[in-house]
Amino acid sequence: MGFAEKRGNYYRARYNAGEGKYLTVLDCNGVVVKFGTKREAKKAADDAEADLRRAGAAVDADVRRAASRTALGSETFGDYVSRWYGDQDLAPSTMENYCNHIEGHLLPHFDAIALSAIERRDIKQWEKGQKALYAASSVKTWRSTLHLILADAVDENLISSNPATQRRGRGKRAGRSRDRGPERVVTDPVGLLLIAERAALLSGRDDEFLGVILKGYTGLRWGELVGLETAFARPRRIRVEWQLYELGSGELVRCPPKDDSYRDVDIPDWLSRLVANHISEVKAAPCVCHGKTYVFRGLGTPRTREHHGPKAEDVARLAGVSTGTVSNVLNRPDRVADSTRVRVETAIADLGFVSGGRASGHAAHWRRSGFAAWVFTPAASGWYPKKAPQEARPVPVTADGVPTRGRNSQGRATACWVPIASGFTPHGCRHTHRTVMDELGTPKVLMDERMGHIDGSVSARYAHVTPGMRAQLMKDLTRMWEWSLAARRAMSPRSHVAVLDRLLQELP
Incomplete structure (x- = not known):
């Protein structure tokens, strides 16, 4: 129990430090605190004594935890990560990614090592070896997974610190990251239209034309485009309610959009008509995998586990x-x-x-890799990718720009496509839409809404989308669409893609 001691015209606070020893309350500079009243000194003494007891209890707890860690830290990384993975309850796509990172890249190196024995130099050595075999961006992702696992081990008091934590350089100016990838390739509305036309020429149908245009004018993610059900393709807007996420096994999982980014995406009248006409012409039936009717069909024949019957x-x-x-x-x-x-x-x-x-017939849904490799990339770059035994090669076309197929396609061709946007990918359509909105001066709050992004800043909390903002963006997108059609007709008044040919003929 602390007490107040009278010292001339002030009081000082005295408290029991144990073993019959009493200390005086001092300030941050080590000077005795002088209290004006006995009550204030008594309270300060009691508080100091209570703080001392709490500190002693904390020290005892640290000693007990350290002893426990000595035993628990001997658990191997492989044993711990198996238990850690079983405790996760995340989206199927995230679980699959974690599984691939762990089994393919972490366990081969850290499996039998005790958690407490993993040191920073071990992780650096592993990272160096991985970078010699794989892209730096991939290794960075795997290291992030390792950091997450070891961070949870720290929270469970199995290890005292996380050896996977990146130590930032101190006293040095931060420079451009060495692992930063190339800038994302974007295009303009004319380039987007030409790529959509080529995609339809490669597939021989209109689905790919509309898919590329819709992605470029709405910024939908790939899974949201593939998973767009006819029920959510509404007049003048697309409702993003679901996506189809493709797992490594090829299974397409119907799940909520990324980060629960449910939203309505406004579309101009001309795009709304294109979508409605496509749905009415295709008359798609519900797919066997989900029992839902989707706007877009797959390309090629469905995947099967094995082929039955004669080949x-x-x-x-x-x-x-x-x-x-x-x-x-x-x-x-x-x-x-x-x-x-x-x-x-x-x-x-x-x-x-x-x-x-x-x-x-046609597969139920597009496949990301097949669509990108054999439809989108050739349409954007003018080249087919390398596939053994054939090397990468230009897309052979006739004099009017239609791809030639079959045996001796290169010999029967009279020309080849020139690149429109080399390096352009399906995800680049999303970047293109965001860039176009920047050029149009679209308010950031509306851009974030369309892209499914969340701005957590205070200024964003006070910004709201208005009908006037939406109407102006629709006018601007329509103007850009009409400009791109006029530019395309200036190249040639007709197209071998039926839907585009009709649009060109309808121009005034």
Whole structure:
């Protein structure tokens, strides 16, 4: 119990420090505090004594925790991360990413090492080895996962500090990050229109044309575009309620949009008509995987776990021809001699062969990698990607710009496409839409709403979207669309893409 001690015209506070020893309350400079009243001194003494007891209890607890950590820290990284992963309850996509990071890149190096034995130099050595094999941006992502795991181990008092924490340089000017990737490629409305036209020429249908245009004029994420259901394609707006996220196994999971960014995205009247006309013309049926009707269909035949029944190779072997000839008989019979065609058709009938395309039609949904590699990238860059045994090659086209296909396509071509925006990706459409809105002077609050972003600043709390802002943006986007159509018609008044050809003919 503390007490107040009278010292001339003031009081000083005295408190028990243990073992019969009493101390005096001092200020931050080590000078005795002089109190004007006995009551103030008594209270200060009691508070100082209570603080001393709490500090002693904390020291005891630290000693106990340190002893516990000595035993718990011996748990291996592999054992801990298995328990850590089982405790997570996150979106399927996030769980899959964590699993890939852990099993593919962390466990091979840290599996048998005790948590308390992992040091900063071990992580640096691992990171150096990974960067020799993989892109720096990927290694940075895997290190972030390692940091998260070890941070949770610190919170559980298994280790005293996180060795994966990046130590920033002190006393040095911060420079441009060495691991920073190249700037995202964007394009303008004319470039977007030309890429959309080429995508439709490559696919042979209008879906890809509308998909690229819709993505470029709304900024939808890829999963939101693929997962756009007809019920949410409403007059003058797109409701973002779901997305289809593609897992590594190929499964498409129907889940909420990223960061729960539910929103309504306004679209101009001309785009609303394009979407409505597309839905009415396609007359899509509900997909077998989700039971929902989507605006866009996949390209090519559906994926199956295995092929049942005779294959094209079996037909070719029985008829004594190549698989290319079998493909021509099925898709371009006019290119095959009558005698050969009859022989192949007889083999088809004898074997009961049914082509995949005829048996199952289009796949239910676009696949990110296939769409990017064989439709979008060739449309933007003018080049097909490398695929063994073929090297990267320009897209061969006829004199009127239509891609040639099949055997000797390069020999039958008279030209090739020039690049429109090399390095442009489907996600670049989202960057393009944001850049276009910047050029138009769109208020930031409206841009964030359309992109599904959240601005947590105080100024953003007092900013609100008005009908006038929405109407002005729709006018500006319409003006840019009409300008791009006029520029396209100046190149050629017709198009081999049906939907674009109609739009060009409707121009005044």
